[in-house]
Amino acid sequence: MSDSENEGPPQLSSYALAALQEFYAEQQHHHSDLCGDDKYNIGIIEENWLSQFWYSPETATCLAEDAVAAAGEGGRIACVSAPSVYQKLRERHRDDVSVCIFEYDRRFAIYGEDFVYYDYKNPVDLPERIATHSFDIVVADPPYLSEECLRKMSETIKLLTRGKILLCTGAVMEDAAAKLLGVKMCKFIPEHTRTLGNEFRCFVNYNSGLDCNLSVQLPVQEGPK
Numbered sequence: 001m002s003d004s005e006n007e008g009p010p011q012l013s014s015y016a017l018a019a020l021q022e023f024y025a026e027q028q029h030h031h032s033d034l035c036g037d038d039k040y041n042i043g044i045i046e047e048n049w050l051s052q053f054w055y056s057p058e059t060a061t062c063l064a065e066d067a068v069a070a071a072g073e074g075g076r077i078a079c080v081s082a083p084s085v086y087q088k089l090r091e092r093h094r095d096d097v098s099v100c101i102f103e104y105d106r107r108f109a110i111y112g113e114d115f116v117y118y119d120y121k122n123p124v125d126l127p128e129r130i131a132t133h134s135f136d137i138v139v140a141d142p143p144y145l146s147e148e149c150l151r152k153m154s155e156t157i158k159l160l161t162r163g164k165i166l167l168c169t170g171a172v173m174e175d176a177a178a179k180l181l182g183v184k185m186c187k188f189i190p191e192h193t194r195t196l197g198n199e200f201r202c203f204v205n206y207n208s209g210l211d212c213n214l215s216v217q218l219p220v221q222e223g224p225k
Contacts, residue, residue: 055084059190063139063166063202064088066209070164071097071136078160080118080140080153082168083108090114100130102156104143123155130160137164137206145170145198154180164206171199178203186210 055063063085067077076098079086086101090111101108102118109115116130120143138161142149150173157165158181167183168190177183183203188210190200202210 053192053194056191056193057088059192060084060088061092062188062210063168063190064092067137067139067166068093068097069209070166070206074098075136076100076134078102078135078138080138080156080160081120081143082139082141085139085141086111086114100135118156120149120153120156123152124159126156126159132159133162135160136162137166139166139168141168142173145173147173147176150176151180157181165204166208166210167203168200169203171201174201174203181205 054060063082067085067089068075071077073096077089078100079089080102081104083101083103083105086099089097089099099114100116101111101114102116104117104119106117109117116127119125138157140153140157142153150169157167165181165183167177167181169177171185174185181203183205186202186204186208188202190202192200204210
Protein backbone atom coordinates (compact mmCIF):
# COMPACT_ATOMS: atom_id res chain seq x y z
CA MET A 1 0.00 0.00 0.00
CA SER A 2 1.38 3.39 -0.96
CA ASP A 3 1.71 6.35 1.37
CA SER A 4 -1.06 8.13 -0.52
CA GLU A 5 -3.45 5.25 0.22
CA ASN A 6 -2.82 5.74 3.93
CA GLU A 7 -3.81 9.36 3.83
CA GLY A 8 -7.56 8.71 3.73
CA PRO A 9 -10.06 10.48 1.48
CA PRO A 10 -8.92 13.72 -0.14
CA GLN A 11 -9.82 16.92 1.69
CA LEU A 12 -11.29 20.02 0.06
CA SER A 13 -9.42 23.26 0.40
CA SER A 14 -11.10 25.91 2.53
CA TYR A 15 -11.88 27.88 -0.65
CA ALA A 16 -13.47 24.88 -2.38
CA LEU A 17 -15.43 23.96 0.74
CA ALA A 18 -16.76 27.51 1.09
CA ALA A 19 -17.80 27.54 -2.58
CA LEU A 20 -19.58 24.20 -2.17
CA GLN A 21 -21.42 25.37 0.92
CA GLU A 22 -22.47 28.55 -0.87
CA PHE A 23 -23.81 26.48 -3.79
CA TYR A 24 -25.90 24.26 -1.51
CA ALA A 25 -27.18 27.29 0.37
CA GLU A 26 -28.31 28.89 -2.90
CA GLN A 27 -30.04 25.68 -3.96
CA GLN A 28 -31.84 25.40 -0.63
CA HIS A 29 -32.88 29.06 -0.76
CA HIS A 30 -34.12 28.63 -4.33
CA HIS A 31 -36.27 25.62 -3.43
CA SER A 32 -37.62 27.21 -0.24
CA ASP A 33 -38.75 30.24 -2.25
CA LEU A 34 -40.80 28.15 -4.67
CA CYS A 35 -44.51 28.58 -4.15
CA GLY A 36 -47.83 28.31 -5.94
CA ASP A 37 -47.87 26.89 -9.44
CA ASP A 38 -44.21 27.74 -10.08
CA LYS A 39 -42.94 24.77 -8.14
CA TYR A 40 -44.78 22.40 -10.50
CA ASN A 41 -43.06 23.66 -13.64
CA ILE A 42 -41.01 21.01 -15.43
CA GLY A 43 -37.35 21.95 -15.09
CA ILE A 44 -37.82 23.99 -11.91
CA ILE A 45 -35.64 21.27 -10.39
CA GLU A 46 -32.71 20.71 -12.71
CA GLU A 47 -32.15 17.20 -14.03
CA ASN A 48 -29.02 15.28 -13.16
CA TRP A 49 -27.86 14.19 -16.61
CA LEU A 50 -26.19 11.07 -15.17
CA SER A 51 -29.50 9.43 -14.25
CA GLN A 52 -32.36 11.92 -14.66
CA PHE A 53 -34.05 13.02 -17.87
CA TRP A 54 -37.22 15.09 -17.75
CA TYR A 55 -40.03 14.57 -20.26
CA SER A 56 -40.95 17.36 -22.62
CA PRO A 57 -44.01 19.31 -21.39
CA GLU A 58 -46.08 17.78 -24.22
CA THR A 59 -45.13 14.23 -23.30
CA ALA A 60 -45.64 14.86 -19.59
CA THR A 61 -49.11 16.22 -20.38
CA CYS A 62 -50.05 13.15 -22.42
CA LEU A 63 -48.87 10.75 -19.74
CA ALA A 64 -50.60 12.73 -16.99
CA GLU A 65 -53.89 12.88 -18.89
CA ASP A 66 -53.81 9.16 -19.61
CA ALA A 67 -53.11 8.41 -15.96
CA VAL A 68 -56.05 10.58 -14.86
CA ALA A 69 -58.36 8.83 -17.33
CA ALA A 70 -57.20 5.44 -16.07
CA ALA A 71 -57.46 6.38 -12.38
CA GLY A 72 -60.94 7.86 -12.67
CA GLU A 73 -62.52 10.71 -10.75
CA GLY A 74 -61.00 11.04 -7.31
CA GLY A 75 -58.45 8.33 -8.14
CA ARG A 76 -55.01 7.83 -6.62
CA ILE A 77 -51.87 7.96 -8.77
CA ALA A 78 -48.33 6.98 -7.81
CA CYS A 79 -45.46 8.47 -9.81
CA VAL A 80 -42.40 6.29 -9.21
CA SER A 81 -39.24 8.02 -10.46
CA ALA A 82 -41.46 10.01 -12.85
CA PRO A 83 -41.38 13.58 -11.48
CA SER A 84 -42.32 15.27 -14.76
CA VAL A 85 -45.65 13.41 -14.77
CA TYR A 86 -46.22 14.28 -11.12
CA GLN A 87 -45.63 17.96 -11.85
CA LYS A 88 -48.12 17.97 -14.72
CA LEU A 89 -50.70 16.14 -12.63
CA ARG A 90 -50.41 18.73 -9.88
CA GLU A 91 -50.40 21.60 -12.37
CA ARG A 92 -53.50 20.44 -14.26
CA HIS A 93 -55.49 18.21 -11.86
CA ARG A 94 -54.78 19.41 -8.35
CA ASP A 95 -58.33 18.84 -7.13
CA ASP A 96 -59.25 15.88 -9.33
CA VAL A 97 -56.89 13.16 -8.14
CA SER A 98 -54.57 12.26 -5.28
CA VAL A 99 -50.90 11.97 -6.27
CA CYS A 100 -47.69 10.80 -4.60
CA ILE A 101 -44.17 11.16 -5.96
CA PHE A 102 -41.76 8.36 -5.05
CA GLU A 103 -38.21 9.68 -5.51
CA TYR A 104 -34.63 9.02 -4.41
CA ASP A 105 -33.77 12.68 -5.04
CA ARG A 106 -34.63 14.52 -1.84
CA ARG A 107 -34.95 17.84 -3.68
CA PHE A 108 -38.50 16.73 -4.45
CA ALA A 109 -39.30 16.98 -0.74
CA ILE A 110 -40.47 20.51 -1.61
CA TYR A 111 -43.75 18.77 -2.48
CA GLY A 112 -44.45 18.08 1.17
CA GLU A 113 -46.69 15.13 2.02
CA ASP A 114 -46.84 14.11 -1.63
CA PHE A 115 -43.15 13.18 -1.46
CA VAL A 116 -42.13 9.64 -0.51
CA TYR A 117 -38.42 8.86 -0.29
CA TYR A 118 -37.77 5.82 -2.48
CA ASP A 119 -34.70 3.76 -3.35
CA TYR A 120 -35.32 1.07 -5.96
CA LYS A 121 -32.59 -1.05 -4.33
CA ASN A 122 -34.97 -1.45 -1.37
CA PRO A 123 -38.19 -1.96 -3.34
CA VAL A 124 -40.58 -2.77 -0.49
CA ASP A 125 -39.12 -0.35 2.06
CA LEU A 126 -41.97 2.16 2.13
CA PRO A 127 -43.47 4.30 4.91
CA GLU A 128 -46.35 2.86 6.92
CA ARG A 129 -48.60 5.64 5.67
CA ILE A 130 -48.45 4.12 2.17
CA ALA A 131 -51.02 1.33 2.18
CA THR A 132 -50.55 -1.74 0.01
CA HIS A 133 -52.48 -1.69 -3.29
CA SER A 134 -53.80 1.81 -2.58
CA PHE A 135 -53.17 3.42 -6.00
CA ASP A 136 -55.47 3.09 -9.00
CA ILE A 137 -52.50 3.41 -11.35
CA VAL A 138 -48.73 3.50 -11.00
CA VAL A 139 -46.68 5.55 -13.46
CA ALA A 140 -43.07 4.36 -13.30
CA ASP A 141 -39.82 5.25 -15.04
CA PRO A 142 -36.86 3.13 -13.87
CA PRO A 143 -33.72 5.28 -13.57
CA TYR A 144 -31.51 2.72 -15.31
CA LEU A 145 -31.90 0.50 -18.38
CA SER A 146 -31.14 -2.79 -16.71
CA GLU A 147 -33.21 -5.86 -15.95
CA GLU A 148 -32.03 -5.74 -12.34
CA CYS A 149 -33.40 -2.22 -11.89
CA LEU A 150 -36.68 -3.06 -13.62
CA ARG A 151 -37.07 -6.28 -11.61
CA LYS A 152 -36.67 -4.49 -8.30
CA MET A 153 -38.90 -1.58 -9.29
CA SER A 154 -41.52 -4.12 -10.44
CA GLU A 155 -41.77 -5.28 -6.83
CA THR A 156 -42.65 -1.74 -5.81
CA ILE A 157 -45.15 -1.31 -8.63
CA LYS A 158 -46.98 -4.54 -7.76
CA LEU A 159 -47.06 -3.52 -4.11
CA LEU A 160 -48.60 -0.12 -4.86
CA THR A 161 -51.06 -0.68 -7.70
CA ARG A 162 -54.60 -1.94 -7.63
CA GLY A 163 -53.96 -3.23 -11.14
CA LYS A 164 -53.11 -0.55 -13.70
CA ILE A 165 -49.52 0.15 -14.72
CA LEU A 166 -47.98 2.77 -17.03
CA LEU A 167 -44.29 2.02 -17.49
CA CYS A 168 -41.88 4.28 -19.37
CA THR A 169 -38.50 2.84 -20.24
CA GLY A 170 -36.23 1.88 -23.12
CA ALA A 171 -37.64 -0.20 -25.98
CA VAL A 172 -34.91 -2.76 -25.27
CA MET A 173 -36.75 -3.63 -22.04
CA GLU A 174 -39.91 -4.80 -23.88
CA ASP A 175 -39.48 -8.52 -23.18
CA ALA A 176 -38.47 -7.98 -19.56
CA ALA A 177 -41.38 -5.58 -18.99
CA ALA A 178 -43.86 -8.09 -20.43
CA LYS A 179 -42.45 -10.88 -18.29
CA LEU A 180 -42.26 -8.94 -15.05
CA LEU A 181 -45.38 -6.74 -15.29
CA GLY A 182 -47.54 -8.08 -18.11
CA VAL A 183 -47.43 -4.78 -19.99
CA LYS A 184 -47.44 -4.19 -23.75
CA MET A 185 -45.75 -1.49 -25.82
CA CYS A 186 -47.89 1.49 -26.88
CA LYS A 187 -47.81 3.37 -30.18
CA PHE A 188 -47.14 6.64 -28.40
CA ILE A 189 -43.45 7.62 -28.40
CA PRO A 190 -42.46 9.83 -25.44
CA GLU A 191 -40.01 12.69 -25.85
CA HIS A 192 -37.58 14.25 -23.40
CA THR A 193 -36.17 17.73 -22.99
CA ARG A 194 -32.90 16.39 -24.41
CA THR A 195 -32.10 13.74 -27.01
CA LEU A 196 -31.40 10.31 -25.55
CA GLY A 197 -29.22 7.62 -27.08
CA ASN A 198 -31.78 4.84 -26.51
CA GLU A 199 -35.25 4.51 -28.02
CA PHE A 200 -37.79 5.25 -25.31
CA ARG A 201 -41.32 3.78 -25.20
CA CYS A 202 -44.40 3.42 -23.01
CA PHE A 203 -45.90 0.13 -21.82
CA VAL A 204 -49.35 -0.46 -20.28
CA ASN A 205 -51.61 -3.27 -19.08
CA TYR A 206 -54.92 -1.46 -19.59
CA ASN A 207 -56.98 0.11 -22.38
CA SER A 208 -54.92 3.27 -22.88
CA GLY A 209 -55.27 6.36 -25.03
CA LEU A 210 -51.50 6.10 -25.57
CA ASP A 211 -52.17 3.18 -27.89
CA CYS A 212 -53.79 5.59 -30.37
CA ASN A 213 -51.69 7.61 -32.81
CA LEU A 214 -52.62 10.88 -31.17
CA SER A 215 -50.59 14.03 -31.54
CA VAL A 216 -48.87 15.02 -28.32
CA GLN A 217 -50.61 18.39 -28.58
CA LEU A 218 -54.01 16.75 -27.99
CA PRO A 219 -55.46 15.58 -24.68
CA VAL A 220 -55.33 11.81 -24.38
CA GLN A 221 -58.66 10.00 -24.53
CA GLU A 222 -59.49 6.36 -23.90
CA GLY A 223 -58.77 4.34 -27.04
CA PRO A 224 -60.87 1.51 -28.46
CA LYS A 225 -60.35 -2.03 -27.23
